[in-house]
Amino acid sequence: MTGGEAPEVIGELRQILARAAGREELLGLPAQTPLFGAGVGLDSLAGTLLLREVHRRFGVDVAGEDLNLDALATLGTLAAFISERAHGHGPS
Amino acid sequence: MMVKCVIWDLDNTLLSGVYLESGAQPPPADPAMVTAAAQLGDRGIIHAIASRNPPEAARYAARVTGLDFAAAECGWGRKSDAVRRIAADLGLAPDAVAFVDDDLYERAEVSSAVPEVLVLSPEDMAEAVGWPEFSPAVVTAEARRRGEMYAERRRRLQEARAFAGSRDDFLRYCRTEVTIAPAAAADVPRLHELSVRTHQFNTAGRAVPEPALRELIGSPAHQVTIVRLADRFGDDGVVGGCVVERGPDRAWTVTLLMMSCRAMGRGVIQALLAWLARSAGQGGATALAVPCLVTPRNVPLRLALAAAGFRAAETGPPDQPAALFSRPLTEPPPELPGYVIGEVRSGVTGP
Numbered sequence: 001m002t003g004g005e006a007p008e009v010i011g012e013l014r015q016i017l018a019r020a021a022g023r024e025e026l027l028g029l030p031a032q033t034p035l036f037g038a039g040v041g042l043d044s045l046a047g048t049l050l051l052r053e054v055h056r057r058f059g060v061d062v063a064g065e066d067l068n069l070d071a072l073a074t075l076g077t078l079a080a081f082i083s084e085r086a087h088g089h090g091p092s
Numbered sequence: 093m094m095v096k097c098v099i100w101d102l103d104n105t106l107l108s109g110v111y112l113e114s115g116a117q118p119p120p121a122d123p124a125m126v127t128a129a130a131q132l133g134d135r136g137i138i139h140a141i142a143s144r145n146p147p148e149a150a151r152y153a154a155r156v157t158g159l160d161f162a163a164a165e166c167g168w169g170r171k172s173d174a175v176r177r178i179a180a181d182l183g184l185a186p187d188a189v190a191f192v193d194d195d196l197y198e199r200a201e202v203s204s205a206v207p208e209v210l211v212l213s214p215e216d217m218a219e220a221v222g223w224p225e226f227s228p229a230v231v232t233a234e235a236r237r238r239g240e241m242y243a244e245r246r247r248r249l250q251e252a253r254a255f256a257g258s259r260d261d262f263l264r265y266c267r268t269e270v271t272i273a274p275a276a277a278a279d280v281p282r283l284h285e286l287s288v289r290t291h292q293f294n295t296a297g298r299a300v301p302e303p304a305l306r307e308l309i310g311s312p313a314h315q316v317t318i319v320r321l322a323d324r325f326g327d328d329g330v331v332g333g334c335v336v337e338r339g340p341d342r343a344w345t346v347t348l349l350m351m352s353c354r355a356m357g358r359g360v361i362q363a364l365l366a367w368l369a370r371s372a373g374q375g376g377a378t379a380l381a382v383p384c385l386v387t388p389r390n391v392p393l394r395l396a397l398a399a400a401g402f403r404a405a406e407t408g409p410p411d412q413p414a415a416l417f418s419r420p421l422t423e424p425p426p427e428l429p430g431y432v433i434g435e436v437r438s439g440v441t442g443p
Contacts, residue, residue, distance in 0.1 A: 023258070036399045043259065044293075045357035047395035063391040067406060067415055069398045 009058075009079040016057070017075070020049035031076035047072065054078070060085045093187045095137060095210060095225045096289070097162065098129065098217075099175055101193035102143040102153055105214050111149045118149075121156045125192075125214055128221045129159055135228055136235025138162045138242050140182070142174035142191070162242030171198045172205030182242070183292065183353040185389070190225070192217045230302075232282045234329040244326035245354065260429070263359050266323040268431040270363045275316035275333060280305045282330045283318065286350050292392045293332070293351035293361055295384040300348065308335055319364050321355050331355040332364060343379040344372050349393075356392065363432045365400035369425035380421060386413040400426050 010031050017040075018026040026040065035042040042050070050072075055061050060082045062071050071081035103110045106126070109119025129139055141150045141164040150164035163181050165174035171193065179189050186208035193199050194214050203211045212220055220226055228235065248266065255262050275283060280302050287300040308314045319332040332351030338344050346368065351361050372380040382402060384393065397404070397417050408414030419425075 021259075022253070041259065042395070042399060043357065043359070044361060044392040044395040044399070046259075047399075048392045051391060051395075063394065064388070067386065067394075067404050069394060072395075072398065 006079040006083040009082055010075050012057070013054070013075050013078055013082075016053045017046075017050055020053065021046040029075060031079070032074050034074060035072050035078075042072065054082065058082045058086055093225065094228060094289070095190045096184055096188040097138045097140055097178070097182060098132060098190045098192060099140045099142050099178055100125070100129070101171075101191075101195070101198065102141060102145055102149055104194040105192055106141075106153055106157060111143075111145050111152070118152055118156075121153070122214070124218050126157045126159070128217055129157065131221050132226055133159065133239050134236060135226070135231050136238045137226065138182070138239050140164060140178045141166070142171050142178065142193075144168055160239035160243045162239065162246070170201060170205070172202045175202055175206055175209060183356060185291065190217075190220075228285070228288075230281045230285055232285050232329075234282055234331075235285065237329070241326060241328055241354065248323070248325045259357070260359070263323075263429075263431055266325065268323045268358060269321070270360055270429070270432045271320040271322075272364065272367050272432065273318055273320070275305075275309055275318045277306065277309065279316075279318050279330060279333075280309070283316070283333050286330070286333060286352060287348070290350045290352055291387075291389045292353045292356070293349075293396070294390060295346065295349045295382060295393065297385045297387065297390075313338055317364075319351070319360060321358060321360055323358075328352075328355065331360055334364065334368065336368070338377070342377055343381065344375075344377040346380070346382040349382060349384075353392075359429055359431060361393070361396040362400065362426075363429050365396060365402070366426040366428050367432065369400065369419055369421075370428060372419075373421050373425055377421060380419050382417040383407070384415055384417055386415050 014027055014029055018024055029040065033039040051062050062081065063069065066081065071078050100106045106122055107119045108122040111118050133139065139159050139161050141153060141161050143149055143166050145166050147166045150161065150166050154161055163178045165178055175189065175191055179186050186206050190210040190212060191202050192212045192214060199211045199213065202209055210225060252262055255265065283305050284300060284302045309316045315336045317334050318330050321328040321331045332355065334346055335348040336344050337347050369380060382397065386408065401423065402417040402419045404415040404417045407416050
């Protein structure tokens with residue numbers, strides 16, 4: 001599954017990320033931009049707020065299921081991670 | 093569990109009377125509570141306000157008590173919600189918080205909604221000053237200034253909210269200075285305190301006694317490092333540290349890495365991890381490994397490790413999850429942020 005299959009999830013994640021990082025310009029962030037490093041420079045504070053809100057909003061505990069936090073590579077990978085799990089648990 | 097923050101009710105608790113029922117002259121501070129609060133402040137315990145009053149009441153209370161309040165929730169919602177917001181705002185777990193209120197109903201409401209919080213009446217509080225929960229074994233210079241540092245933190249956060257620009261721009265604007273230096277004997281009490289108090293940024297999750305720290309500082313096979321943080325809002329002192337053990341095969345193991353949650357969002361852990369990766373490379377290390385407990389509380393540390401290019405392999409048993417984070421030294425190390433100053437010798441070198 002790719003991030004392209006979950007455009008609504010990506011849109012919502014973009015808003016959560018912009019709020020968590022306190023940076024409005026992230027509302028225009030492409031789904032493939034790396035979140036760590038030069039791309040967005042996600043730090044532990046914004047990352048923690050993002051994961052907390054993802055858990056609250058989608059019921060997916062990314063940190064509990066993904067030791068290396070690979071799901072946080074991009075908004076696309078995060079959306080895919082969430083969609084796979086939300087589909088597994090939610091009504092079909 | 094040590095209490096790190098006391099959340100005070102105002103009416104008939106920290107004030108001897110009811111703020112809104114006292115006409116032009118609001119009630120004076122309650123001398124017994126102010127004495128207790130000041131004693132706790134000297135031990136590094138911080139204060140906050142949760143009151144059914146307008147926000148002016150918190151400013152008035154700060155003036156008449158002479159105390160620094162790290163947070164204030166004034167309003168007419170549930171006190172348990174105010175307590176939860178304050179704990180989240182200060183980055184504290186509920187079990188590190190005490191709540192003092194004269195009203196039996198409010199105490200019951202907070203106890204039932206947030207059972208981890210230590211709930212006390214004003215009478216309890218006068219006596220609780222002597223309890224172990226309020227008596228840290230060591231009181232460091234950082235601890236005595238903790239109340240002030242939280243007040244500085246509030247001013248910094250207010251400016252950060254109004255600041256248009258990236259986090260790094262803001263850190264530069266604040267004239268952030270992160271100093272990484274070898275630990276000396278005088279740093280032992282603070283390093284011990286950090287090993288006890290830090291949870292969100294702590295790889296080991298256990299207290300390191302002072303004699304053990306002294307031994308590590310003197311050991312040729314180890315390097316103990318401290319991290320200081322200051323900016324134009326104030327000096328936070330020593331906010332973190334790490335212990336590197338170099339193995340016989342020039343493999344470096346970071347046996348302890350810790351940072352105060354107060355330093356979160358200020359580039360400190362990023363600077364420390366970048367410095368570790370760089371000094372391992374320069375020091376001729378063959379590997380750099382960080383064994384780390386995996387708990388719901390230290391997710392912020394895992395985020396920082398991931399951002400610095402570390403990869404984890406599971407090591408612990410299922411009931412006590414742990415991981416070995418490592419970073420290949422063949423890859424270029426992360427840039428040392430521009431706000432890192434001081435030094436920093438390049439780290440321990442092989443035998």
